[in-house]
Amino acid sequence: MLFILLDYMILFLRQLKFIQRQNLFILKVILIFMSLKVSDIGEKELVRYIIANSKKITPDDAAITPFYNSNLISTCDMLIQSRHFPKNMSYYDMGFKSVTVNVSDLAAMGAKPLGFLLSMAIPKNLEVDNFKEIVGGVLKACDYYSIPLIGGDTNEASEIIISGTALGLCDNPLMKNNYKKDDLIAITGDIGLAALGFEIDDLDSIYVKHALRPKARINEGQILKKYGATSATDITDGLASELYEIKKDGFGFMIHEELLGITDEYKNLASNLNLDYLDLVFHIGEDFELLFTISKENLEKLPIEYKVIGIVSDSDVIELTLENGFVEQIKNKGYEHYVGE
Amino acid sequence: MLFILLDYMILFLRQLKFIQRQNLFILKVILIFMSLKVSDIGEKELVRYIIANSKKITPDDAAITPFYNSNLISTCDMLIQSRHFPKNMSYYDMGFKSVTVNVSDLAAMGAKPLGFLLSMAIPKNLEVDNFKEIVGGVLKACDYYSIPLIGGDTNEASEIIISGTALGLCDNPLMKNNYKKDDLIAITGDIGLAALGFEIDDLDSIYVKHALRPKARINEGQILKKYGATSATDITDGLASELYEIKKDGFGFMIHEELLGITDEYKNLASNLNLDYLDLVFHIGEDFELLFTISKENLEKLPIEYKVIGIVSDSDVIELTLENGFVEQIKNKGYEHYVGE
Structure with a gap:
């Protein structure tokens, strides 16, 4: 669609033998049409681009890094208040979910949890009690999944952003597509x-x-x-x-x-x-x-x-x-x- | 300051023997004054709270997890466009810096890099070319530090947020405070x-x-x-x-x-x-x-x-x-x- 429009505009320019200053404006319009936005191609395409450009990414639920006689399994997932937390979700549940989404990727590989890292950004007018509720949810989830919280970092942002990293161990990770017919x-x-x-x-x-x-x-x-x-x-x-x-x-x-x-x-x-x-x-x-x-x-x-x-x-x-x-x-x-x- | 104000208001309430509906409004005002904001206590205090509540956090540049005969070193850091990226910074440099800030924590422990995980959120109207420039900066930095990009995830947000996790290995991590007098x-x-x-x-x-x-x-x-x-x-x-x-x-x-x-x-x-x-x-x-x-x-x-x-x-x-x-x-x-x- 964009390219048809672009072709049409170039044809239009040629017909008019445009060499005046108006060119500039029309070229600008073309450039705007040419610049694809990330919303034009979607999230999966963006991830595919990253994977295609890194030789070391495992296209599975989590990354697999051979390590001594086993594999280190690692995964990170970011949750953003306005996109991932329903309006009626408590601060405690936000913290709990930020661990769950990451541990879930370890689960999908059959990995044993090793540690959880928490990187969070919160608005500066957030009440300290609410901050503590988020941390409480994170800690309770870590206990629930027997994954120790091993590191953390805080930042300021206009809304709550919780980025977690879960680390695990697994000898033979469960991949996404090793099935056979009739499984x-x-x-x-x-x-x-x-x-x-x-x-x-x-x-x-x-x-x-x-x-x-x-x-x-x-x-x-x-x-x-x-x-x-x-x-x-x-x-x-x-x-x-x-x-x-x-x-x-x-x-x-x-x-x-x-x-x-x-x-x-x-x-x-x-x-x-x-x-x-x-x-x-x-x-x-x-x-x-x-x-x-x-x-x-x-x-x-x-x-x-x-x-x-x-x-x-x-x-x-x-x-x-x-x-x-x-x-x-x-x-x-x-x-x-x-x-x- | 907050508590003096609170005491004053309670005194005021007692003097007036307030039992009417107005109570509600005044109690609300008190509650607002009582609720400390995170900006009242500062970032270091928040991190201290997290550390105090998790037995497994190493209060150093990065987390240390004993692993076979060595230690897994892990660290995560989130960069937010409006707080961490100067206005004249290119998309490429944003990507590069997001690796640098994390690898720097590995450096401070004397660790050997093992892998980098990238979790980014970008506005949906960001141009695909700019997204590719960010990823280009991340990949170039990974090459520069000899740390493979092993995993990634993308999200939508109102501004660019890049959360990285760097993983490394280290037999005897360099801690923050093992110095002696006259060092x-x-x-x-x-x-x-x-x-x-x-x-x-x-x-x-x-x-x-x-x-x-x-x-x-x-x-x-x-x-x-x-x-x-x-x-x-x-x-x-x-x-x-x-x-x-x-x-x-x-x-x-x-x-x-x-x-x-x-x-x-x-x-x-x-x-x-x-x-x-x-x-x-x-x-x-x-x-x-x-x-x-x-x-x-x-x-x-x-x-x-x-x-x-x-x-x-x-x-x-x-x-x-x-x-x-x-x-x-x-x-x-x-x-x-x-x-x-």
């Missing part, structure tokens, strides 16, 4: 609860609790690795987005709606809010459950709760068998920053 | 150049170059450790602030102005800008040189450039011998966020 696709818990929670005001609702204080599946990740899961990733940007994230050429997935465990209550609540329940389940995310693949034999031995939701095929497409028996392709749509609203 | 105090290069550079517009000036593209002393840090330096820290918040940072009970420092290498040109430029050159040298920082202590014997063998600026004493104060022979105490004043303007 089962499963998740470690309920899905879509947080997505609905973001739309509800009742703080006592189970959905809101999932939205405001999600938990990372750190133990489950280590058990999945031990019991031979063939891949794993955490569900942050939505089930659909993560399925596309782990898809490799020549392989496809068939998901079955009836296996997703969507309750009538869930459907009713979504319907009352004029929301499509499948859209909530597939395209919002923030559940922090693990999506994993595993052979049938290994699944039977797995000592954790799980929900099989589908199977790996060689169809090269990602599809959903609806409850009514119809099959439709799942859209590659998830939560993404920058995308023009 | 010499030295720095790895010139001091105060960046501080003057922030005040000058001429991009070709050596001072501006130091301000816009500082370099971390990563090799020097490793050499200092190898040659028996007794402590080291990087000069980010100003020489005075760092001297107070490394001070331990019962020890003091005597710094000599004539050893600081302040040129006449420097003094003249400062004077023309109506600035106190000693204030620039002591209280601004951002030089990223290493401040270190070492015994006289070990200093003689040191194969790097350095400048001895003073000596460790048992005076319990930090003093400066001026060029005119007078001695004055150095103020504990450095760059600090939140402090009310």
Whole structure:
């Protein structure tokens, strides 16, 4: 679109044999049209650019650095108040979530937590008590995940920004795409609860609790690795987005709606809010459950709760068998920053 | 001050035997006065609070995690466009500096770099070319410091925020305060150049170059450790602030102005800008040189450039011998966020 417009303008310039001062203005217009904004290309494209330009980045949930006879697993994630914290979220929960999002990436690799670094920026008029509540949430989460807070740094900003780094250890990290045909696709818990929670005001609702204080599946990740899961990733940007994230050429997935465990209550609540329940389940995310693949034999031995939701095929497409028996392709749509609203 | 006001208001309430609805309003006023803001206590106090509440934090330049037969050294630092990047700084330099500030903490521990993680947030209307310039600066800095970029994540924010994490290895980290009486105090290069550079517009000036593209002393840090330096820290918040940072009970420092290498040109430029050159040298920082202590014997063998600026004493104060022979105490004043303007 931009380039068509650009071609048109150059043609226009040539026709007019423009050599006067007006040129300058028109050239400026062209330059404005030429300069792509990051919102034109989207977050995933930006990350792809960084990965393409660094030889050492692992395109997985976390970085893997060979270290003595093991691997150092490291990951960082930044949360920004206006983008990542719902309005009804407490300061304590902000702190807790900033640890969860990072530990969740360790969980997806099957790593054992080693340490957490906290870099936060807060407005200078924030009350000291609120600052302490954030730190309290961070510390409680560190205790919950048995990951010591090993370093920290504070800054001033116009809103709360919490950037965490989680470090872990792992001998054979669980990668995103080592699955084979006929492996089962499963998740470690309920899905879509947080997505609905973001739309509800009742703080006592189970959905809101999932939205405001999600938990990372750190133990489950280590058990999945031990019991031979063939891949794993955490569900942050939505089930659909993560399925596309782990898809490799020549392989496809068939998901079955009836296996997703969507309750009538869930459907009713979504319907009352004029929301499509499948859209909530597939395209919002923030559940922090693990999506994993595993052979049938290994699944039977797995000592954790799980929900099989589908199977790996060689169809090269990602599809959903609806409850009514119809099959439709799942859209590659998830939560993404920058995308023009 | 706040508490005097509070006492006064409570007295006022008692005298009036206030039990009406107005109570509510006045109680609200009291509560507002009672709630301390983070700007009331300052950044160092906030960091102290975090350290006091986590048993695992090393109160040094970077975190130390025992790891196999060595130590994993990790540090994170967040740079925010409106606070840390001068207006004339290029996108490339923003990227470069975000690596430098983190690697500098590794340098201060004498660590060998292992990997760098980049978490950045950018406005959605940022041009893609500018995004690429930031990433270009990050990658060039990683090459310069021989630290691979191992992971990254992007986000949307209203201004550019770059949070980096540097990971390193070190057998016996160089701590902040293992010095003895009569150890010499030295720095790895010139001091105060960046501080003057922030005040000058001429991009070709050596001072501006130091301000816009500082370099971390990563090799020097490793050499200092190898040659028996007794402590080291990087000069980010100003020489005075760092001297107070490394001070331990019962020890003091005597710094000599004539050893600081302040040129006449420097003094003249400062004077023309109506600035106190000693204030620039002591209280601004951002030089990223290493401040270190070492015994006289070990200093003689040191194969790097350095400048001895003073000596460790048992005076319990930090003093400066001026060029005119007078001695004055150095103020504990450095760059600090939140402090009310």
